[in-house]
Amino acid sequence: MSTFDGLVAVVTGGASGIGAAIATRLHDDGAHVVVLDRDLPAGEPAPVPGLPDDVRGLRADVTDSEGVRAAVEQVVAAYGQIDILVNNAGIGAQGTVADNDDAEWARVLDVNVVGMARASRACLPHLRASEHAAIVNVSSIAATAGLPQRALYTASKGAVLALTRAMAADHVREGIRVNCVSPGTVDTPWIGRLLDAADDPGAERAALEARQPHERLVDPTEVAGAVAYLASPASTSTVGVSLAVDGGMHELRLRPR
Template identity: 70%
Template sequence: MSEFDGLTAAVTGGASGIGAAVVAALRARGARVAALDVQPVSEQDGVLGVRADVTDDASVREAIETTVARFGGLDILVNNAGIGAQGTVADNPDAEWLRVLDVNLLGMVRTSRAALPHLRRSRAAAIVNIGSIAATAGLPQRALYSATKGGVVALTRAMAADHLPEGIRVNCVNPGTADTPWIGRLLDKAEDPAAERAALEARQPHGRLVAPEEVAHAVVYLASPLAASTAGAGLAVDGGMQDLRLRR
């Protein structure tokens, strides 16, 4: 038996990377899971693939309603869908700023807004937002991305204050540089992919990239009814990058 038996979770960006790891971890612990993504998700026992574009309010609402119709309710929302961006504050035009904000920040707003009426009826309601080390540490060439993830952390605290009286806990996970398809694509574009990977690994005190499964483990903790006294928290899964200063 698991604390997730009988509970239903929806995970945005559930087709790959951290999202796919979260889907697998929740399902392994007994939850019924809807993987929401613009990319197809193959259905399996207890996992429903639902097409959803977090930049489209109607698409998000339809995906949440499809999830509820299939499983009979909604208890957990994991806001994971996001895209990357590189550059200083001067390097991206307004259109790119608006595009990334639309996915990374407003996407969470749309999905949470659609899910709230169902979460209010749950006995174990939780929202977990995926932030980033970029929200809490200054990283070079990440102005736009950092701004969106900083917004996620602030939004998480505000949502936690608004919805805890309704019985809905809201928290976020802040991963360090994770071994995801997006990072893989960045490395592929680098002049020296091996050297670039070594540099990314070296800036994290534990000396390697964060595994998606490690992020998923943190999400599972925050989503669990056993974490009923955890609200408005930001849990770092970054190998110590935010707080540790090791002497080499």
């Protein structure tokens, strides 16, 4: 019997990058998986390019409360339940505290923080009916380590970490476990675009690799493995934690070579 047999998982931002790796891992472990992503076509649940054939996708933008609610109801209509929500949808931001205007601050926080609240709010009534309910939020090493040129992004992911703990306290006695995963720098399309825009992409990649103690970027499948652990029905005493997947970046202080 697979870990998630008979369970239904929703993954926001699941059409690419970390979200796609999470959707694939939960599917491979037995879950029925539906990804919500603003880049998918509108309409009924449909296969998602690049994901296993029986993973389904729905168009939904986490900044649109009604759109998220409607997509969640489509999932329930198709599968009868929701047991797992992975709040993965997010966007990046660069610069110091002075480099982004008010509109950009509002845009990033709306996606990265309020978007998680919207998806959770829509799923909560269905999660309360599940015997194996779990929410996993995707935070970041940026929530706990001061990274240069990431003020806005760091603020959003710090909020995700705090939100995770508050949600865990609110819902643990309803039988809903809430945790988060905090990756280091992950080898995703967004990081690829940043590297492509750098003056020296090779040197920039080497610098990103070097700041993680295991000296490489995190693979999306490693983040997916952590999410699978946190969402698993076998992890019933794991509540309100942040699980680092960062090659030791948060805890280790190695001497220079």
